[in-house]
Amino acid sequence: MPTIELLYWDGCPSHPEALRDLRGALDELGHPELEVALVEIVTEEQATEQAFVGSPTLRIDGVDPLPPPADEPPSLTCRVYRLRDGRYSPTPDPADLRDALRRLLPTSIQEA
Amino acid sequence: MSVAIGAPAPTFTLPDTDGTPTPLHNGDSAATVVVFTCNHCPYALAWHNRLQAVARDYLPRGVRVLQINANDAERYPHDSPAAMAERVNAGEFAGPYLHDSSQEVARAWGAAVTPDVYVLDSEGEIVYHGAPDADHTDESLDAEWLREALDDVLAERPVARAETTPVGCSIKWLS
Numbered sequence: 154m155p156t157i158e159l160l161y162w163d164g165c166p167s168h169p170e171a172l173r174d175l176r177g178a179l180d181e182l183g184h185p186e187l188e189v190a191l192v193e194i195v196t197e198e199q200a201t202e203q204a205f206v207g208s209p210t211l212r213i214d215g216v217d218p219l220p221p222p223a224d225e226p227p228s229l230t231c232r233v234y235r236l237r238d239g240r241y242s243p244t245p246d247p248a249d250l251r252d253a254l255r256r257l258l259p260t261s262i263q264e265a
Numbered sequence: 266m267s268v269a270i271g272a273p274a275p276t277f278t279l280p281d282t283d284g285t286p287t288p289l290h291n292g293d294s295a296a297t298v299v300v301f302t303c304n305h306c307p308y309a310l311a312w313h314n315r316l317q318a319v320a321r322d323y324l325p326r327g328v329r330v331l332q333i334n335a336n337d338a339e340r341y342p343h344d345s346p347a348a349m350a351e352r353v354n355a356g357e358f359a360g361p362y363l364h365d366s367s368q369e370v371a372r373a374w375g376a377a378v379t380p381d382v383y384v385l386d387s388e389g390e391i392v393y394h395g396a397p398d399a400d401h402t403d404e405s406l407d408a409e410w411l412r413e414a415l416d417d418v419l420a421e422r423p424v425a426r427a428e429t430t431p432v433g434c435s436i437k438w439l440s
Contacts, residue, residue: 164434164435165434165435166432166433167307197340226342228340228341229437230305230306230341230434230437231306231307231308231434232307233305233306233307233310234307240311240402240404241307241310241311241313242307242311242402243307243308243311243401
């Protein structure tokens, strides 16, 4: 089973919405059974260790499917996403989430 | 704890991105909007254009809009004075963008998130505090809570919806 993690910082109110969108995407792809581990980032040291550039950050088997700019510094902050229509958003575009899951979930899981 | 509705707003003078000292009161505003905002918060960015539209639309009616960045610029370089000036020079702001480097103003006002919106009447009393509107994702809402508050104060009516819950990124306090 893949490891799906949602890293968040409590100073940003967006992770419940991100979790809801992520669960919705997993449901749409036929994998409601997959677990999502919530990982709280509390300190700047943790942010640096985890290369956490903002809340929320999704990782699938350790890979960020929506990678931030390479020079984005680790920090306790809200992460800035862009929706497909160009608007700023505190959470990823749900369509980007679905595409990322299709791309990164192991083929064996997708075909299950 | 935010300054209460009906209380006089704590005064300040803060530098804009050119370093020009900018006071809260300039003596002839029918109303003043103060927005605590920043450069790198998705909520502030999502509401940004709606707030600039308010600044432009209400300027002819004597409303002054001051936007303040109080984030710790050392730990959050996206909020540095240089980054603020870059946005102003790019034409992204419809009014002064002020830097509260000591965070004394944000603390005095009890600001907590970005964006955190206050409306002051002509006497300098706080008559609205909260969010621009109900949903950062819905541009059609057009900062309606803020506009309603301004319409009330300009008509010399009590503000019908004086308080809403600000939603956004927590202000990045100096450690």
